[in-house]
Amino acid sequence: MDFAFTKEQLMFKKEIIRFAKKEIVPRVQEHDLKKQFDFEAFRKLGEFGILGLHFPEEYGGSGADVITTVMAGEALGEAGVDGGLTLAYGAHTFLCADTIFSHGTKEQRKKYIPKLASGEWIGCMGLTEPNAGSDVASMATTAEKKGDTYVLNGSKIFITNGPIADVSVVYAKTDPEQKHTGISAFIVDKDTKGFSSGPNLIKMGVSTSQTSELFFNNCEIPAENLLGKEGEGFNMSLQTVEWDRSALLAPFVGAATYMMTRCVDYAKSREQFGRKIGKFQAIKQKIANIRIFGEAARNLVYRIAWCKDQGRPMNHLEAAVAKLFVGDWSLGPANDAVVLFGGYGYCHEYDMERIFRDSRLAPIGGGTSDIQKMIISKLI
Amino acid sequence: MNYDFNDKEFNLFVEIHALIDEFAKNKNLESPDINTSTKNIRQALALLSQTPYLKLGVEKTNDYNGLLTLMGAMEIVAGTSPSLFLSIETSTRIFGRILSTWGSDSQKEKLLNPLLNGQIIGTVGLSEDSMNVDNDPLMTTAAADGDKVKISGHKQYVINGPLADWIAVAGMMDGKNVICLVEKETPGLTIGEKTSTLGYDGVAISRITLNDCTIDSSQVICPKNNKDMLNTLKLWENQILIGASLGLMKTAFESAKDYSKKHKTGGKPIIAYQEVGFKLSDMLTLFQTSQLFAYRAAWTAEADPKNAESLTLCAKVFCTESAEQVASKAMKILGGSGFLSGNPVEAAFRCAQYGQITGTSTEISRVKIGDTALGAMK
Numbered sequence: 175m176d177f178a179f180t181k182e183q184l185m186f187k188k189e190i191i192r193f194a195k196k197e198i199v200p201r202v203q204e205h206d207l208k209k210q211f212d213f214e215a216f217r218k219l220g221e222f223g224i225l226g227l228h229f230p231e232e233y234g235g236s237g238a239d240v241i242t243t244v245m246a247g248e249a250l251g252e253a254g255v256d257g258g259l260t261l262a263y264g265a266h267t268f269l270c271a272d273t274i275f276s277h278g279t280k281e282q283r284k285k286y287i288p289k290l291a292s293g294e295w296i297g298c299m300g301l302t303e304p305n306a307g308s309d310v311a312s313m314a315t316t317a318e319k320k321g322d323t324y325v326l327n328g329s330k331i332f333i334t335n336g337p338i339a340d341v342s343v344v345y346a347k348t349d350p351e352q353k354h355t356g357i358s359a360f361i362v363d364k365d366t367k368g369f370s371s372g373p374n375l376i377k378m379g380v381s382t383s384q385t386s387e388l389f390f391n392n393c394e395i396p397a398e399n400l401l402g403k404e405g406e407g408f409n410m411s412l413q414t415v416e417w418d419r420s421a422l423l424a425p426f427v428g429a430a431t432y433m434m435t436r437c438v439d440y441a442k443s444r445e446q447f448g449r450k451i452g453k454f455q456a457i458k459q460k461i462a463n464i465r466i467f468g469e470a471a472r473n474l475v476y477r478i479a480w481c482k483d484q485g486r487p488m489n490h491l492e493a494a495v496a497k498l499f500v501g502d503w504s505l506g507p508a509n510d511a512v513v514l515f516g517g518y519g520y521c522h523e524y525d526m527e528r529i530f531r532d533s534r535l536a537p538i539g540g541g542t543s544d545i546q547k548m549i550i551s552k553l554i
Numbered sequence: 555m556n557y558d559f560n561d562k563e564f565n566l567f568v569e570i571h572a573l574i575d576e577f578a579k580n581k582n583l584e585s586p587d588i589n590t591s592t593k594n595i596r597q598a599l600a601l602l603s604q605t606p607y608l609k610l611g612v613e614k615t616n617d618y619n620g621l622l623t624l625m626g627a628m629e630i631v632a633g634t635s636p637s638l639f640l641s642i643e644t645s646t647r648i649f650g651r652i653l654s655t656w657g658s659d660s661q662k663e664k665l666l667n668p669l670l671n672g673q674i675i676g677t678v679g680l681s682e683d684s685m686n687v688d689n690d691p692l693m694t695t696a697a698a699d700g701d702k703v704k705i706s707g708h709k710q711y712v713i714n715g716p717l718a719d720w721i722a723v724a725g726m727m728d729g730k731n732v733i734c735l736v737e738k739e740t741p742g743l744t745i746g747e748k749t750s751t752l753g754y755d756g757v758a759i760s761r762i763t764l765n766d767c768t769i770d771s772s773q774v775i776c777p778k779n780n781k782d783m784l785n786t787l788k789l790w791e792n793q794i795l796i797g798a799s800l801g802l803m804k805t806a807f808e809s810a811k812d813y814s815k816k817h818k819t820g821g822k823p824i825i826a827y828q829e830v831g832f833k834l835s836d837m838l839t840l841f842q843t844s845q846l847f848a849y850r851a852a853w854t855a856e857a858d859p860k861n862a863e864s865l866t867l868c869a870k871v872f873c874t875e876s877a878e879q880v881a882s883k884a885m886k887i888l889g890g891s892g893f894l895s896g897n898p899v900e901a902a903f904r905c906a907q908y909g910q911i912t913g914t915s916t917e918i919s920r921v922k923i924g925d926t927a928l929g930a931m932k
Contacts, residue, residue, distance in 0.1 A: 175622055176556040177850045178857065241555060438927050458924025465923055466868045473846035480557045495839045502836075550838055551831030554811055 177473075183242050187249045193222055194253035202256045202382070206528050209374070209381040211338055215259055220293020224250075225267050229275055233283060234291035244424045244479040248472070251428020254436075254525065257532030258382030260425035261539075265334035265383075266290065268417035270297030273343045274361060277402040277410050282361065286341060298339035300330035300362075300388045301411055308545045310345075310408065311353035315390060317346035317360060322397045324348075324360060326368070326390035336371045336386035340364050344388070345411060348404045357407035361399040368393030379531030412488075418540045419493040420478040423500045426536055427475055429529055430468030430504070433511040436526065437461050440515055460510035467507040471500050491553045498546040501537030508533040557846075559626055562617040570607055570627050574634045577601055583635035584756040584901060588748050591756045592717045595641045599672035602642070607631075608670045611793075612650040621852040625797055629845070632801020633808075636905045637756030639801060643794040644713040645669065649676025651790055652722045652733055656777040661735065665720060677718040678733075679709030679762055680787055692784075694725035694764065696734050696774065703727070703774050705734050705742070705767045711912070715760035716748050723764065724787065727774065731783040735773040742767030753904035789863055791913040792870040793855070796848045799877035799909050802902040803841040806877075806884035809899045810834060813888050824887070833883045840876040847872050864926040867919040874909035875916060881906045 179187075198215045205212045219225050228243040229235025238246075250260050271290040274282055274297075289295040306313040315328025326346050333342075342362045349356035362369055372387035402410065438461060441452030451457050474496035481489060508530045512519035519526040537543040559567070583594055602608055606615050610624035624647075632639035646669065653666040668674045682693050694707025707725060715721070721743075723734045736743055746761035777783045811834055814825035824830045851869035855862040881903040885892040892899045910916045 175559060175619065175849055175853060177853050178555060434927060438929075441928060452924075452928045455921050455924075458928070459917075459920045460924075461927050462868075462871070462920035462923035465927060466872050469850075469865065469868050470843050470847050470872055473850055474843060476555065477557045477846060480555050491838075492842070494835075495842050498835065498839050499843050502839075544832070547828075547832040547835035550835035551825065551828075554825075554834060554838060 179241070179245070183245055186242060187245050187252075190222070190224070190246055190249035191253045193218075194250055194255050198250075198259070199254045202254065202259070203522065203525060203528070205382045206256055206258065207522060209376065211262065211382055211384045212259060213338075216262065216296070217293050219259075219263060220291070225263065225293050226271070226287070226291020227267075229271070229287055229291050233275070234288035240420065240479045240482040241476060244420045244475060247421050247424030248428040248431075248475075251425035252431045253428070254432050255425070256380070256382055256525075256528060257425060257429070257535065258380040261380045261422070261535070262296075262335055262383045264417075264422040264425075265299060266297045266339075268421055269299035269414050270335075270339075270341065270343045272417060273299065273359065273401065273410055273414060276413065277359065277406070278361075279398075281398070282401070286361065290341070295340035296335055296338050298333050298335035298342050298388075299414070300333050300336075300342050300344040302330060302332050304329065304331050308541060310357070310411065313345065313347060313357065315344070315346040316350055317348050317358060319348065319397065320394075323394045324397055324400065326360065326362070326393040326395065328390050330388040332375070332385055333371075333388050334383050334385055336388055337374050337384045339371075342369075342388065343401065344390070345407045346390075352405070354408040355405045357411075358404045359401040359407040359410050360395060361401060362390075362393065362395055366393055366395055379528070379534050381528075381531075415490075415493055415541075416478060416482050416488045419496045420475055420482065422540060423471070423475045423496060423536075426500050426504055426533065427468055427471045429533065430464055430471065430507060433507065433526065433529055434461060434464045434468065437464060437511055437514050440518075457514060460514045463510050464507040467503055471496075471504070474499055490549060494546040494549040494553075497541060498543050498550065501543045501546070504533045504536050559623070560617075563619070563623045563626060566606060566618065566623065567626055567630060569605055570602070571630050573601055573605065574598070574631055578634050582756075583638045586748075586750075586755045588716055588758050591637065591641070591758055594638060594756070595645075595675060595714075595717070596672070598638055598642060599645070599675070601672070602631075603670065603672035608642075608646050608650075608672065611647055612654045612666075612670065619853075619856075621793065621855050622849060625793075625800070625848050625852040628794075628797030629800035629804055632798045633804040634801075635756065636798060636802060636805075636901065637754050639798055640754055640757050640794070641675075641714050643797070644678065645676045645718070647794055648678045648787065648790050649718075649720065649722050652678065652775065652787075655786075656733070656775045658772075658775075660772065661775070665735065674719040675714055675717060676720045676722065677712055677714035678787065679712050679715075679721050679723040680784075680791075681709060681711050683708050683710055692724055692726050692731065694723060696725045696727035696732055698727070698771065699768070701771050702768050703734060703771050705736070705764045705769065707764050709762045709764075711749075711759055712762050713757055713759055715762055716745055716758040721762065722775075723762075724784070727776075730776065730780050733775040733777070733783070734769055735775065736764070736767060736769055740767055740769060751908075753901065753906070753908050755901070785863060788914050789855070789866055792866050793852065795909045795913045796851065796866070796869055796873045799873035799906070800841075800845060800848055802877045802906050802909075803837070803844060803873075803880045805898050806881040806902045807834070807837050807841050809897075810837065810884035810887040813891070830887055833887055837880045837883050840880050844869075844873040844876045864923055867914060867923050870909075870913060871916045871919045871923070874906070877902070877909055878906040
């Protein structure tokens with residue numbers, strides 16, 4: 175066992191934190207308050223190379239390994255980038271672009287990956303439906319083969335980047351009689367006739383990410399937009415879980431470090447009863463709780479990343495453990511951070527309340543904590 | 555980065571598991587009877603000395619990663635018997651590391667070799683009456699008297715106290731922290747009766763009193779980095795308690811899992827009910843998270859010592875509190891049978907309380923973790 179990062183990885187992390195603090199963080203609070211997507215920040219992520227970090231250079235990426243890629247997510251959280259932007263980045267890069275890269279043809283890769291890696295195009299992924307959440311196999315969206323086209327009908331919900339995406343990876347039933355094996359994946363461009371997205375759903379947290387429904391009304395796409403083969407869609411969606419349990423969880427780990435840093439700064443400056451509040455044991459306990467959570471979560475997230483780098487098939491038990499821990503155990507530290515700031519923690523001016531709201535997605539998005547418990551209890 | 559133990563380590567774990575499992579058969583390793591526990595510990599030490607286990611973290615061992623390998627192995631021994639584990643570790647990893655880290659060559663030759671060969675039992679006397687070693691200086695004193703040294707003071711909660719061959723007594727001499735190596739029958743040393751405790755029934759814990767207890771000056775250890783001596787001893791103690799917590803969680807989780815698959819209600823095993831399955835999921839999540847935390851803390855102790863104390867405290871808080879939660883959930887899954895004395899889950903639940911109050915208590919740990927984060931503050 176060896177828990178050391180390379181010097182290059184650590185330097186890269188510092189660079190991302192420096193970049194994010196300068197170029198993105200100053201814009202976060204305003205966009206969060208207005209519940210607006212920060213297109214400029216997203217473009218800057220693309221320019222810096224973060225959106226396509228793990229793709230090969232020939233597709234506009236940097237060829238980074240999984241650990242470095244996960245580290246980028248942690249660095250964004252550590253810098254203070256909001257959960258909305260990191261979620262948008264995650265959905266774009268890992269749920270959309272990576273699915274095209276991993277399962278697409280050479281032509282599909284060439285057409286989409288460079289533009290997604292640069293941030294010129296924004297991607298999303300449509301899996302969840304109004305009546306098919308964790309029970310994916312019950313999805314009702316269909317894709318009927320007609321000549322050299324597929325015709326999609328149905329709708330998706332809670333789609334991150336839905337209202338702003340240029341390209342969507344959409345899962346639909348090519349064989350409605352089958353359960354998981356009847357699901358296929360398709361690429362749908364935003365201007366396709368019969369395709370539309372709903373208005374941004376107003377959410378509790380991750381407010382800068384834009385979330386909506388997607389509608390398919392006799393939406394006709396070329397047959398060449400099928401990803402892989404018919405019936406392979408469910409397995410493709412499962413493969414994104416590795417990223418979901420590492421790169422998409424990494425910003426939560428970084429956010430714990432950010433919370434701790436902010437709490438320490440505040441505790442060192444705020445005075446009550448004639449002394450800095452950092453002198454009080456109750457404050458130290460809260461700071462300790464935040465650090466303990468961050469350190470514990472970090473190990474789980476990087477374990478998934480390291481296994482992926484080794485080319486191992488995903489360990490569903492370990493992945494579910496990581497997701498469950500970050501989801502359910504992040505509430506306490508986030509709450510501690512808000513309470514440590516007192517009234518200021520409850521106000522938008524200080525970003526602890528935003529982080530608290532953002533953190534509430536962790537036990538819900540990408541498979542609820544209850545679903546993780548179902549997976550774990552079945553596997554043991 | 556590498557999240558796997560290597561083949562050598564894995565084989566060692568298998569070997570230790572087989573040895574200790576076989577040893578535990580038909581024995582009550584949690585027996586409160588002092589003669590039984592003395593016999594058990596001596597036999598177990600002799601057995602484990604056939605493997606590299608006792609040397610891990612004490613002496614350099616080729617092919618193994620010191621404390622990291624040790625943490626993996628600790629879980630196995632602690633999972634078999636928490637009491638046996640605590641006695642062995644106090645002897646080997648605290649008394650042994652005092653010798654290997656600060657002892658002279660002659661002290662090592664005289665005591666360390668027999669210790670690692672499983673021939674003697676050691677312990678340490680650190681905690682004192684009405685004092686907190688985190689804040690106050692030691693009250694036990696050692697004073698030179700020619701080529702002898704006289705020690706006076708009281709020590710409480712001395713693990714292995716009634717059965718140890720040698721005791722490392724922490725005290726002050728000429729304003730400095732020192733450790734005095736005291737043999738069990740030295741005049742002036744009084745060993746108290748075994749104390750009755752909530753958990754760790756098989757561990758002999760007692761007070762000791764030193765009243766002008768006279769030893770040869772060659773038996774005094776003056777650690778070079780004198781001011782850090784108490785912190786170092788606490789660090790070693792915390793590492794043991796982390797390992798103990800892993801063992802307790804392993805026992806509680808495995809017992810509850812097995813029970814939930816065998817015990818049926820409503821015509822199906824209780825694991826099929828979400829109320830049980832979800833509890834097991836939480837337990838496994840805490841257990842796996844604790845394992846990784848423990849491994850990284852152990853790795854950091856050798857790879858990045860200046861950050862080891864704080865990270866170890868983080869791991870100690872997490873692992874010991876998780877052990878209590880896991881044992882508590884296991885009790886609920888086992889229902890009435892978990893409440894019966896002698897059930898390993900019931901024992902794990904009681905033992906789990908100890909980890910949080912000893913070493914650096916979880917409360918003091920959090921304060922220290924906070925202090926580290928806050929740094930120097932006016």
